Every structure is written in C-alpha cells, then in structure tokens.
Amino acid sequence: MDGGAILARLVERFREAVLERHDFRGDHTAVTARGTILDALAFCRDDPALAFDMLVDVTAVDCLVLPGREDGPRFEIVYHLYSTEHNHRLRLKVRVEEEDARVPTATGLWPIANWLEREVWDMFGVRFEGHPDLRRLLLYEEFIGHPLRKDYPIERRQPLIGPKV
Amino acid sequence: MGVGAFFTGKLDEAIGWARKYSIFQYPFVTACCGMEYMATACSHYDVDRFGAGLPRFSPRQADVLFVVGTISHKMAPVLKRIYDQMCEPKWVVAFGVCTCTGGFYNNYATVQGIDTIIPVDVYIPGCPPRPESVIDGLMKLQDKIAAGAQRF
Numbered sequence: 001m002d003g004g005a006i007l008a009r010l011v012e013r014f015r016e017a018v019l020e021r022h023d024f025r026g027d028h029t030a031v032t033a034r035g036t037i038l039d040a041l042a043f044c045r046d047d048p049a050l051a052f053d054m055l056v057d058v059t060a061v062d063c064l065v066l067p068g069r070e071d072g073p074r075f076e077i078v079y080h081l082y083s084t085e086h087n088h089r090l091r092l093k094v095r096v097e098e099e100d101a102r103v104p105t106a107t108g109l110w111p112i113a114n115w116l117e118r119e120v121w122d123m124f125g126v127r128f129e130g131h132p133d134l135r136r137l138l139l140y141e142e143f144i145g146h147p148l149r150k151d152y153p154i155e156r157r158q159p160l161i162g163p164k165v
Numbered sequence: 166m167g168v169g170a171f172f173t174g175k176l177d178e179a180i181g182w183a184r185k186y187s188i189f190q191y192p193f194v195t196a197c198c199g200m201e202y203m204a205t206a207c208s209h210y211d212v213d214r215f216g217a218g219l220p221r222f223s224p225r226q227a228d229v230l231f232v233v234g235t236i237s238h239k240m241a242p243v244l245k246r247i248y249d250q251m252c253e254p255k256w257v258v259a260f261g262v263c264t265c266t267g268g269f270y271n272n273y274a275t276v277q278g279i280d281t282i283i284p285v286d287v288y289i290p291g292c293p294p295r296p297e298s299v300i301d302g303l304m305k306l307q308d309k310i311a312a313g314a315q316r317f
Binding site for chain 2: 154159160
C-alpha cells in the first residue's frame with residue numbers, strides 16, 4: 001500500500017485525533033494524540049489492508065534544544081512499523097510534556113515492545129503505563145538520571161567502582 | 166657478591182626466562198579489538214613462538230589478563246573481579262585505546278582507562294592495534310617479566 005494511502009486510511013479512521021501527517025521522500029509519518037496512540041497502533045496491526053505485524057523500533061526524541069521546537073512538548077515517542085505481508089512502512093509519533101512524560105505501553109500488541117520501551121525509559125525517562133517490568137535495560141540500577149536527555153551534563157560520570165572523574 | 170646471592174640471581178634469571186615463555190593469557194574481549202586479537206592469535210602471526218599461543222578461558226589458570234575492547238562502567242566490577250581471581254604472579258595488558266584511556270568514548274557509559282580500576286603493565290594503543298603492535302607489546306611484556314624480581 002502506498003504511504004499516502006496508509007495515512008489517508010488512518011485519518012479516515014481516527015479523524016482529528018491524527019494531529020499531523022508528513023510525507024518526506026517516501027517516509028510517511030503520523031502524529032497522534034496520546035489517548036489515541038494505542039488504538040492507532042492496534043488498528044495498524046489488525047487492519048487487513050495495513051497489517052503492520054512488526055514493530056521495528058520504539059525510540060524517543062528530546063526536543064529541549066531542537067531549533068523551532070523548544071517551546072512545544074518536550075518528548076516525542078516514535079514507533080516504527082513494518083508490514084511483512086505488504087512490504088510497507090509507517091512511523092507513528094506521540095508528543096508528551098516533560099512533567100507528564102507517560103504513554104500507554106504497547107507490550108500487549110507486540111511483545112518486543114517490552115525491551116524497546118525499557119530502553120526508552122532508561123535513556124529518556126519516559127514512563128510506559130501498564131508495562132509489566134519497567135526497569136532499566138542497558139544501564140545499571142544505581143545510575144541516576146537519563147543520559148540521552150539533552151540536559152544531562154555531558155561530563156557527568158557515575159562509575160560503580162573507580163574514581164568519580 | 167657472595168655465592169648465595171650469585172645462585173639466587175641465576176635462579177631469578179632462570180625463572181624469569183621460563184615465565185616469559187609461558188604466557189597463558191586470559192582474553193577479556195568486549196569489543197571490536199577482539200578481531201585484531203584473533204588475527205594476532207592465528208597462525209599467520211604465530212604468537213606461539215613467544216609461548217603465548219594457548220589462551221586459558223579461566224582467570225584461575227591465566228598469568229596475563231588481556232583487556233581487549235571498551236570497558237563500560239557496568240562491566241567494570243566484572244573486570245575487577247576477574248583480575249582478583251587470577252593467581253600471582255599476574256600481569257595486565259591494555260589492548261587498544263579504549264582500555265588505555267577510554268579512546269574517543271568520552272561519555273556517561275565508558276571507563277576512562279582501565280588503569281583507574283586495576284594496575285596495567287603494558288599499554289598497546291591503536292584503534293584497533295595492528296598485530297605488529299600487539300607483538301611489540303607482547304615482547305615488552307616479556308622483557309618486563311624477565312627483568313622483574315621473581316617471587317615464588
């Protein structure tokens with residue numbers, strides 16, 4: 001299915017809950033409201049015309065110092081979907097404020113979301129509500145803060161042993 | 166020099182000579198330097214002629230700890246523990262710039278040189294070091310083993 005048609009189908013189903021859509025050199029992106037993201041993901045997976053059976057990646061963007069986006073919602077959670085049946089792709093995004101950095105978990109839809117969301121929690125400190133085991137994935141439990149946030153000091157070191165340089 | 170000191174000196178030399186040709190390494194391989202380590206360990210470069218051809222995959226049976234690749238802060242306690250498990254006499258080789266100084270990984274995750282955690286005898290810089298550099302480092306380690314006072 002053509003990317004434009006995928007976006008049209010999403011808009012047809014979710015109407016104004018699809019806040020934005022982009023088409024940049026064949027990459028198609030839809031931004032949805034937080035309350036809709038889980039329904040949108042489920043629709044993408046289950047609709048026979050879309051059939052996005054594979055969650056390729058969940059990641060996030062910290063827009064704290066992103067030119068032109070400093071004043072908007074701080075975090076952007078990004079879902080990359082792929083359909084092995086139709087060989088097409090889609091990117092879904094949801095924006096959240098720093099004080100309320102929560103999104104519903106997608107572990108019920110794709111089991112792989114478990115680890116991908118743990119990584120986003122580890123690196124960006126975005127909580128996934130309903131996640132069965134939201135622990136750090138890569139860093140150690142003693143680590144304080146979330147290193148991929150743009151306000152994490154670049155020189156800060158938190159060694160388990162050895163000097164605190 | 167008394168006769169006793171003469172024999173002790175000769176015994177030290179003999180033990181040093183034996184030890185420098187029986188280097189049983191423990192390769193602590195964590196990253197891409199491991200490929201170059203494998204290249205060095207293969208027949209083309211023949212480290213067997215230095216008596217270093219048999220890596221032991223247990224720290225309790227090894228003399229030399231080869232730390233090959235980036236060490237993260239999460240891995241650091243494991244490295245320290247491996248070092249503590251080795252029997253004396255023991256030596257440590259820092260293989261590649263990441264183990265020497267942290268290399269270009271100056272970030273929240275990476276140990277800035279393993280000498281902040283354990284003592285290091287020989288540093289082999291390079292990203293990764295060529296087998297020739299590794300052999301050079303190995304020969305420097307041999308000299309160090311042979312020249313040092315032998316405890317037994």
